[in-house]
Amino acid sequence: MHILLALVTGILFAGGLYLMLRRSIVKLAFGLALIAQAANLAIFTSSGLVRGEPPIIEAGGMRLAAVSSDPVPQALILTAIVIGFALLAFVIVLIKRAAWIVGTDDLDDLRNVDRTAT
């Protein structure tokens, strides 16, 4: 399972970066969404997977079972998902507006401001 998730994480990162290197501004947004998910999956995987052992102390017990899943990474991911969602929403509005104003969806054309002489 670790290996499978590690592979999926790698594929998501690679796919996201590939999309971001394309010239289409829409693919840029998709790419950002993918690598954000890849990061979440990386957190989930790297902190160790434990199956079917919720971190709940049994009735009458005093401490957790020796092996139980760690809730912290899931809390981190939840936070990161919420932040990532907000950022993605902003990015989509931004690129829609930018493509509208600049009049192109080609990233290579977004270089008006880079010329030394303006």
Add this chain to the structure above:
Amino acid sequence: MLILLPILVPLLTAIVLVGCWTRPSVQRIIALGSSCVQLAVAALLLHQTSTGRIVTIAIGAWPPPFGIVLVADILSALMITVTGVVSVAVMVYSMSGIDANREAHGYYPLLSTLLTGVNGAFLTADIFNLYVWFELLLISSFVLTALGGGKGQLEGAVKYVTLNLIASVVFLTATGVLYGIAGTLSMGDLAARIPAIQHREILGMVAVLYLVAFGIKAAMFPLYMWLPASYHTLPAPVGALFSGLLTKVGVYAFYRMFTLVFPAMDFGMTTLILVISGFTMLVGVLGAAVQYEFRRLLSFHIVSQIGYLLFALGVGTPLALAGGIFYTIHNIIAKANLYLIAGVAARLGGSYDIRKLGGLFSAAPWLGILFLVPALSLAGVPPLSGFWAKLAVIRAGLEREHYLLGAVALITSLLTLFSMSKVWSEVFWKQRDSNPETDADPAQRPIAYQVAPIALLAAITLTLGLFAEPLFALVSDAARQLLDPSAYVDAVLRRAP
């Protein structure tokens, strides 16, 4: 309790400001008042920590290392104080230096959330919490970058947003992997546990991931491209706040992480950081040499100055770190000031293109004098603050026999002087061939609001230069705290009541 205020005050201010959304004139006053309160709180915090005492609070009273702990040592308190100074300057400047359109669309609430994020990042001792503060200041800066933008500003915003989001993803990934091997997020706990961890190669990889993440945010070579592509599209007060604070939050993260969690020596990062610092200094200043857009020229200088700060971190001796912190403080103030001056020059001369400007010294001699203070300070001319900062950093470098980098630093300094004299001769000295096309807007508010903060920041630069000794003693203590993090670790893990 005091340590919470630098975060709470701007946060509550933002909420109140959203409440009076339709009344920009009220927002101005509240935002300025809030900045003054922040500065006062920060000064009080600095006073408390200056004796070497480390102020902490555990949020929600969770026992460390499980909860988030806010910690103020000298470095944090200094950074918050400088943030307060810059924010007061920017708020006063905004009284007349920002257009009504931006004011009507949430300019002041966004500045407040940005300051919340900056202060939070300086205070937290939890690595994931640092990520959250980074995101808060990023999203505020994203909206400020795009706000009221025409073509150029939106293009800049796309680049700025994309590269900073990649940095965030790298940061998040590094944090996840680090939690996987260390099992903790508290920086104090990490510092205590990391020496015992066996997987050195994974730790090394995590350290490099952090180097990339903070490197993008701090605009170090070769990850700085987003900065000169976007900062020159911003209105002057926003540019001043960004150039002063945002990259320096990245630098602060460098100083904190690579002394506390990943002592640079242990991970073979020193050489890497030193090489990068040399390139950052040179590439930045060479980039600035060919620029004629006032703000774009200054953007390249931001990059160049980051090189000195990394050089100091790479050298890593007490003198170097003290010099680096001193440099950061000097740089925040001088850089923000130059952006504000660019804004006033554009208001008087009708353009940000320094070739089109000219004759400002006869039109406004006071602005010329005020420009010379931060400009010469940036180049490191004695007795201004930049001179002492450069002296300390370069001397520390030479003591550790980094002669080549010392030479690079000196050459960069010379080229900075060249760049500043170019601005001087183009903007202030040369005759102007055409009449300025200033927009004689009758609704324009008095220029005194724009000049006052410039004079204030110039006075601070002068004071730091002429009376450098007290601050230098303080940053030396801060450097000692960084290099011997045991007090910091103790403060994080065993909370004083």
